Amino acid sequence: MEQRYGAGPDQIDGMNTSQLRENFMVENLFTPGEIRFAYTHFDRMIVGGAVPLDGALSFGGGEDVGTELFFDAREMGIANLGGAGWIEVDGTRYELANRDVLYVGRGTKAVKLGSNDAAQPAWFYMNSVPAGQSIETRLITRAQSKILELGDAEKSNCRSLAMYIHPEVSPSCLLLMGITDPAKGSVWNTMPPHLHERRMEAYCYFDLSDEDRVMHFMGRPDNTRHLVVANGDIVLSPAWSIHMGAGTGPYGFVWGMTGENQAYTDVSPVAVKELR
Structure with a gap:
C-alpha cells in the first residue's frame, strides 16, 4: 500500500516534473503476479491493480485502512482491463470478460482474483472509497453499461462514455465508475x-x-500543468483541478469518482480560451 498525500493549488508552482508525478500519479500498479494498492488522501480513494497468473491473488485484511477488514467501511469497483478472469467474493464466483466491472459492497470479508489463462492474464483495476451503507455485490457486464455518445469530430473529441457504477445502471454508496473511449481519429x-x-x-x-x-492536463484553469502518461498509469485529479487529456494514439480510460454526491452533471465547464 503506497501513499499519495497530494497538494493544494498553491503548491504546484514549486513542483518539478518528478514532484508532480509523485503527488498526482500512481505508476506500476499492474505487476504480473502481484496485487498493489495506493491510498490517496483525495477523498480517501484507494486505487489498486492486480495481475494474477497461475495462482490467485487475494486480499481482505484491514490493517492498511484502520479497520479489522478492508470492507468494514468501504465499497469497491473492479474493472477487468485484460484477458478473461474471475473474482470470488465471500465464496461467490463471478466471471469477468474484458471491460466487465464488479461492484463489491461494504461488509465483504474476502476477495480472490484469478485469470483464466496466465498467458493472457486479467488486469484488474480497483477503486475503493468509504461507504456508509451496504449494497449488494453485483457484476455489470460491458453489455449492461449505459453508453453516451459525446463530442464533435471536427474538434477531435468524439468519444463513447460507458457508465457502470452509476445510479442509472448499478447503485453504490458514493462511488461512480465507468470507461471512456475516444473515437477513431479523435x-x-x-x-x-x-x-x-x-x-x-x-x-x-x-x-x-x-x-x-x-x-494529461491538470491545475487551476489559469495555472495549468501537464503529465505524460503511459499504459496502466493512474492520474489523481483533486477537486480543485481541471482534467483533460489528448493521446498520441488510441487509448481508453477508466474514470472513478467520489465526493459529496453522485450527480454526474455537477460540473463547471471551463472555456478553452480561458486556460493559461
Whole structure:
C-alpha cells in the first residue's frame, strides 16, 4: 500500500516534473503476479491493480485502512482491463470478460482474483472509497453499461462514455465508475475541460501501445500543468483541478469518482480560451 498525500493549488508552482508525478500519479500498479494498492488522501480513494497468473491473488485484511477488514467501511469497483478472469467474493464466483466491472459492497470479508489463462492474464483495476451503507455485490457486464455518445469530430473529441457504477445502471454508496473511449481519429478525452468542486476523480489510462502517451492536463484553469502518461498509469485529479487529456494514439480510460454526491452533471465547464 503506497501513499499519495497530494497538494493544494498553491503548491504546484514549486513542483518539478518528478514532484508532480509523485503527488498526482500512481505508476506500476499492474505487476504480473502481484496485487498493489495506493491510498490517496483525495477523498480517501484507494486505487489498486492486480495481475494474477497461475495462482490467485487475494486480499481482505484491514490493517492498511484502520479497520479489522478492508470492507468494514468501504465499497469497491473492479474493472477487468485484460484477458478473461474471475473474482470470488465471500465464496461467490463471478466471471469477468474484458471491460466487465464488479461492484463489491461494504461488509465483504474476502476477495480472490484469478485469470483464466496466465498467458493472457486479467488486469484488474480497483477503486475503493468509504461507504456508509451496504449494497449488494453485483457484476455489470460491458453489455449492461449505459453508453453516451459525446463530442464533435471536427474538434477531435468524439468519444463513447460507458457508465457502470452509476445510479442509472448499478447503485453504490458514493462511488461512480465507468470507461471512456475516444473515437477513431479523435484524441481528446473530454471537452471542454471542467471542474467538479464536490468530487475528486481518478483516471486509469489503458490500451495504449508502448510508443504512445497521453498528455494529461491538470491545475487551476489559469495555472495549468501537464503529465505524460503511459499504459496502466493512474492520474489523481483533486477537486480543485481541471482534467483533460489528448493521446498520441488510441487509448481508453477508466474514470472513478467520489465526493459529496453522485450527480454526474455537477460540473463547471471551463472555456478553452480561458486556460493559461
